[in-house]
Amino acid sequence: MNSMNRRSVLLAGLGVAGAGALVACSSSGSTPALASPSGSAVAAADKKRTRSGKTHETTLTATQAMADLGAGVTARTWAFDGRLPGRELRLTAGATLSATLSNQLPNQATTSLHWHGIALRNDMDGVPPATQAAVRAGRNFTYRFTADAPGTYFFHPHVGVQLDRGLYAPLIVEDPREPLSYDEEWVVVLDDWLDGVTGTPDDVFAELRHGMGGMHMSEDSSSPSSSSGHDMGDMSGMGGMGSSPSASASSSGGSMGTRFMLMGAQSPLLGGDAGDVKYPYHLVNGRVPADPEVFRSKPGKRVRLRLINAGADTAYRVALGGHQLTITHTDGFPVRHQQADALLIGMGERYDVLVTLEDGVFPLVTLAEGKNATGMAVIRTGSGSTPTATVRPKELDGMLMAASQLRAADDVRLASKKADRVHRIELTGGMMTYNWAINGRRFDMNNPVAHPITVEEGQRVRLDFVNTTTMWHPMHLHGHTYQLGSDGPRKDTTIVLPKKTVSVFFDADNPGQWMLHCHNAYHGEAGMMALVAYQA
Known part of the structure; x- marks a missing residue:
């Protein structure tokens, strides 16, 4: 192109x-x-699923945790085993995963585990009330299934808006006959973050569910220009759903200002309105851009990046300064290889890309599409200063790819x-x-x-x-x-x-x-x- x-x-x-x-x-x-x-x-x-006979056993404890986001920013949240993101699970295609979820969440909150992207047996999909009852506080539930398709996946709860807390982690299913050639691998998880900083996801939903018609707009959000980013259509209304069982009562009822609702976020790439929610931070592997994660390697190394958007309301435009990306997979399945300067990744999507590293220090930037904010991590292969938190490499405005421009590999x-x-x-x-x-x-x-x-x-x-x-x-x-x-x-x-x-x-x-x-x-x-x- x-x-x-x-x-x-x-x-x-x-x-x-x-x-x-x-x-x-x-x-x-x-x-x-x-x-x-x-x-x-x-x-x-x-x-009918192909099995290797191997079993990978693990326990995942959902609990309240104090997350260190870097640069002195901490947030009280919910996470698996106190880590953000949670510990990566990695197995080989054909293996059986036996994962016990231990629910130690506060306030009698129920939860579950959904294995995002995995074609597994239905009763292990982790979706209350359709496939199971939610796991009650203080109880355990063991998910046992065969993962027979290699790829980049992740897992998260499927209860309320718990996805917008810290309850997520990568699940990597390796191909025993891996066709790609590369030297190293880096799993990169993107997230939009507010939990424990400006409120909780339940607070957010309690505000949003009233809609713009139920808001008493504050002065800074009442002008026509500031509200232009939101869909005002379909005003007839419908019967409301209740908020999740653990919803905070602090944001319910009555008129309110727009504490969480984002106004005026516009993106031509997304056809207009970019999102609903104000996020103070955009994280890459659980770190703010002012104190980023650093991936250390050597010049000339070929690295496979597995990109996962675990965010709740944000599409990211992703680019690595000074490099082109070769897109090899999306959502776990191979595509005809396509070069790009940047890619667009919506919530729940995953991409695998290959890069051959240059000599120096390079920012991996995740632009929150339409929200005028970024996340960042760093690849270091040589000397040089760490890029500033607000750096925006030219590749972000270069050749941009989305899934609709890709083609499936012949074998899939x-x-x-x-x-x-x-x-x-x-x-x-x-x-x-x-x-x-x-x-x-x-x-x-x-x-x-x-x-x-x-x-x-x-x-x-x-x-x-x-x-x-x-x-x-x-x-x-x-x-x-x-x-x-x-x-x-x-x-x-x-x-x-x-x-x-x-x-x-x-x-x-x-x-x-x-x-x-x-x-x-x-x-x-x-x-x-x-x-x-x-x-x-």
Whole structure:
């Protein structure tokens, strides 16, 4: 790609609809019997997974912790074993992971573990109330499953807005026949941070769920220009969901100022409004940019970076000063190698890139897209001073890649086949009443099997994500990877721009009841979730 209008090309790619002949869309009617998350169909599919016979056992303790973010910044948060990010789990494809979650969280908070991106057996997916009951305070739950697909993954809770605390960590599944050649590896976890600094995620949601219509705007956020970044559409409102069980009472009820709501965040790359939430810090591997993590190596070394966006509300534009990136994977699956100066990574997405290191000190910068803030880590291969916390290398404005511009590697591309079933997935809602939903319905935690998106085992399924809102949404499907269009990358999370349609295809080969949701933690908690359920 030449330098001509790179942003326009990216915008067009993010909004393109996948190819494929139209087939009859599913119609509403009586709900058929659904496959049980622990039923015989799930067990039969699980037996087909390739196993190595090895088992990796671990215990993960969810507990309150004081996190050191660097530069004298500390935050009381929740984390696994007191670490931020949590300890990396690494196993080889075909191994069985036996991970015991010990819930030692305060205030009788319940929790769970979701294994983001892993196509595992349904009853181990960690999604209360669909696949299990939430793990109560003081109790343990053991997740046991085979991870048969190599790739870059991570894990986090699927209860309330706990994702926006410190409860996350990488999960790396190595390929025993690794085709890439490189000398070293660096796992890089990105996060937007406020917990224990300006409030808690529950405080944030308690404010956001009132919507802009319920706010008493403070002076610094009441001008027309400062509110231009937010979707004011869909003002009719819908019935509200309750906040998570551990929600703080300090931010509930009545009129309030915009303590947490972000106003005026604009990004052409994201089609307008960039996000909902004010974050004081953007972290790379748990560190603020004023006191960054340093990766030490030598000139000429070829390094594989595994990039994970564990944030709740922020897309990042990522670049390494003085280097080009060679993109090799997204969401765990290989793509045709593509060079870029920078890449755009939404919440829940992962990218693997290769870089050959130069001699010196180089900033790995994560620009919070549309929010005028950055995170940073540093690669040091020689002498030189550490870059300033506000450095913005020229590569951030160079050739920029997103998933829609990539192509699946030949060995993972889906075989050409007509879709057996098509579902229109309308993304609906707006900021005025914070009524985010799918197909106009907020997900009902009290009745998760209401209005399922049904599929049958063996079908080729097409999902048409139709974004009717004026905000972007990273749409994540559990238990499967889908393909963007006819030859795009295999992914489990993809950005859908405002007023655009993206079509994805997947093979229904993993029975159970699976969540489909926006990976903006606050949009999902507000109700932009649905259940993709196999018919019994």
